[in-house]
Amino acid sequence: MAAHIHSELFTERPSRVLLFFVDGLGLPHSNVLRKSIFAEFPILCELLQSHAVPLATHLNVSGTPQSATGQTTILTGTNACALTGRPLSGFPTRPLRRCLESENIFLKLQNYDCQATFANAYVRRHERSLQRNLQSATTIATLSAFGRTRTADDLLRGNALYHDLTRWTLVDHAGVEDVPRITQQEAARHLMNVFRQHQFCLFEYFLTDVYGHRGTLDQKKAILRSIEEHVRHLFEQRQEDELIMIVSDHGNIEEPDHKYHTRNSVPLVALGPGRDTLFRECRSLTDITPLIVQLLTA
Numbered sequence: 001m002a003a004h005i006h007s008e009l010f011t012e013r014p015s016r017v018l019l020f021f022v023d024g025l026g027l028p029h030s031n032v033l034r035k036s037i038f039a040e041f042p043i044l045c046e047l048l049q050s051h052a053v054p055l056a057t058h059l060n061v062s063g064t065p066q067s068a069t070g071q072t073t074i075l076t077g078t079n080a081c082a083l084t085g086r087p088l089s090g091f092p093t094r095p096l097r098r099c100l101e102s103e104n105i106f107l108k109l110q111n112y113d114c115q116a117t118f119a120n121a122y123v124r125r126h127e128r129s130l131q132r133n134l135q136s137a138t139t140i141a142t143l144s145a146f147g148r149t150r151t152a153d154d155l156l157r158g159n160a161l162y163h164d165l166t167r168w169t170l171v172d173h174a175g176v177e178d179v180p181r182i183t184q185q186e187a188a189r190h191l192m193n194v195f196r197q198h199q200f201c202l203f204e205y206f207l208t209d210v211y212g213h214r215g216t217l218d219q220k221k222a223i224l225r226s227i228e229e230h231v232r233h234l235f236e237q238r239q240e241d242e243l244i245m246i247v248s249d250h251g252n253i254e255e256p257d258h259k260y261h262t263r264n265s266v267p268l269v270a271l272g273p274g275r276d277t278l279f280r281e282c283r284s285l286t287d288i289t290p291l292i293v294q295l296l297t298a
C-alpha cells in the first residue's frame with residue numbers, strides 16, 4: 001500500500017507537485033487511442049500512451065463511478081464508497097464532508113509545513129459565501145484548510161485561474177465584464193505563477209464532464225482541444241524539478257456517443273521527478289493523496 005512505501009524508494013523527489021484534476025476523462029475502453037475521440041489530439045494521445053498509467057475508479061463497489069465519491073477519494077486517499085456504500089454524484093453528503101474536512105491533502109501537507117493551495121478562483125456577482133450543500137469536494141477541502149478561496153481580484157492579478165482556463169464562460173454566460181479573457185499561454189502562466197509559490201497546487205477543470213453529459217461531438221472536441229493547448233503550455237514551462245500530474249475521477253467524455261459516466265479506467269499522467277514511483281505504486285484513486293504526500297515529505 002502507498003502509505004507503507006519505504007522512503008528509500010523516493011530517490012527522485014520533486015520540489016513541487018501540480019495536480020491538474022480533470023473531471024470525467026477516462027481511457028477509451030479498447031485503449032485504441034487512434035480510433036477514439038482523442039485521435040485528432042496528438043499531444044493528448046502522446047501523454048495517454050507514453051506518460052500515463054490506468055487507474056481503477058470503481059472503488060470496490062458496483063455501479064457507475066460518480067464525482068462526489070471519486071473526488072473525495074482523490075483528495076483524501078480514503079475510499080469514499082466505503083463510507084457511503086455506493087457511488088454518489090453531485091455535492092458531498094455529510095459523511096463525505098466530514099472526511100474531506102478532517103483528512104484532505106491540503107491539511108495532510110500542512111502538517112508537514114508544506115505550502116499547498118487550490119488555484120481556482122471563484123467569481124460571483126454578489127459576493128456571498130457559497131451555500132454549504134452546494135459546495136464541491138474541492139471547495140470543502142479548500143475552505144477547511146485555508147478558510148477562503150481565490151477570487152476575481154486574484155484572477156486580475158494573475159494569481160489564480162478560472163475553471164475554464166481562458167474565462168470564456170465568464171464573459172459569455174455569467175455576464176461578468178470586468179474580468180477580461182486571456183490566452184491559453186497566459187492561463188498557463190497564471191497557473192504556473194500560483195504553482196511556483198507553493199509545494200503543492202491543485203487545479204480543477206470540470207467542463208469535460210459538463211460537456212460529456214450535454215455537449216455535441218464538436219463541443220466535446222473543442223473542450224479536449226482546449227485542454228491539449230493548455231497542457232502543452234504547462235509542460236513547456238515545467239522546470240526539471242517539478243512534477244506535473246493529470247488525473248480524473250471517472251470516465252465520460254472518452255465515449256462521445258452517449259452522455260453518461262463510464263466504468264473505464266482513468267489516466268494518471270505524470271511528467272517530472274517521482275513519476276516512476278507514481279507509475280509503479282498508483283493503481284486506484286485511493287493511492288493519489290498518500291503518494292503525493294510521500295513524494296513531498298518522505
Ligand SMILES: [Zn+2]
Pocket residue numbers: 024067209210213252261
Ligand atoms: Zn458527471
